[in-house]
Amino acid sequence: MTVTPADSQPEAGALPNWSTEEWRALLTGPPEGAAQALEQAARGGMALAQLYYGQFLLDGRGVAADPRAALHWFHQAAQAGLSMAMNMVGRCFDQGLGVAEDPAQAVAWFRAAADQGLDWGLYNLATMLSLGRGVAEDKAQAFELFRQASAQGHAKSTNMVGIFHEDGWATPQNDLLAAYHFARAAEGGDFRGAFNHARMLIEAGQMEEALTWLETAHAGGHARFRDQMAEWLAAREEEPLRALARQWGQ
Known part of the structure; x- marks a missing residue:
């Protein structure tokens, strides 16, 4: 069933019961209509709509960007038990989105999401542990959490498992295992994994x-990453790599 934004708005006092197809149509349709429908459902108490509406507010998609309001809706959905909403509250505290930056609070929310087994929660908590940000550094625990998320198919975590093997953090150094995980991360769509896989292939x-x-990797990465890639390639001795750097304007 194809749903237009107007069709998807709930009646006053009622919550919608959208099917998977209706959710897909709503979220991929015109953003203004989607934001309006999500706001109405969020105000009616639908936790999943609160989560998505928070993301729309954070991104400024179909509605004016408002990180503070986004945090409000993420928190509402987190209180309802949605692990991804807990993760997003953590992200807001980690990056200072709509609230003062507070790494310790971010860790608490990432841990809550990780305790529910959410791959992104595991990844973000592991990242904080590996950096010692908002929590005492613990690379051994970070490695275990990255492995758990990787086992769920989380490509960014798989790339981090590769890095731990390559650098010998919390596990014996092993280039073969590093190469294996970089290849898996690349195939899973992680642009950093694609770059690391390429390094091993070179x-x-x-x-x-x-x-x-x-x-x-260049196509999938953000501007800063692409610049770093080009600098790395320009410093290599291999002409095909230097040529690629020149192609990218380095």
């Missing part, structure tokens, strides 16, 4: 395949 003499993954 060392193995597989330049043609490496160049393909470098293109993938």
Whole structure:
């Protein structure tokens, strides 16, 4: 069933009962109509709508960006028990979105999401532990949490497992295991994993395949990451890599 934003708005005093297809149609349709429907459902007490409406507010999608209001709705959904909402409250505290930056509070919320097994909660808590941000540094625990998230198919966590193996953090250094996890992360869509996979392929003499993954990493990465990639390539001795750096304007 295809639903237009107007069709998806609940009647006063009632909560919608959207199917998976209706949710998909709503979230991929015109953002203004989606934001309006989500706001009405969020105000009616639907936790999932509160989560999505918070994201719309955070991104400024179909509605004026309002990080403070986004945090309010994330918190409402978190109170209803949604683990992704707990993770998003943590992200707001971690990055100072709509609230003063507070890494310790971020850790508490990431831990709540991780305790429910959420891959993003596991990843974010592991990141804080590995950096010692808002919590005492504990790379061994971080490694275990990254592994748990990786086992769920979380590509960014898989890339981090590779980094731990490559650098010998909390586990014996092992380039073969690092290469394996970087390949999995790349195939899972993580742009950093694609870059790290390419690095390993270059060392193995597989330049043609490496160049393909470098293109993938460049296409998926943000501007700062692309600049860092270009600098790394420009400093290499291999002409195909230097040529790629020149192509990207380095």
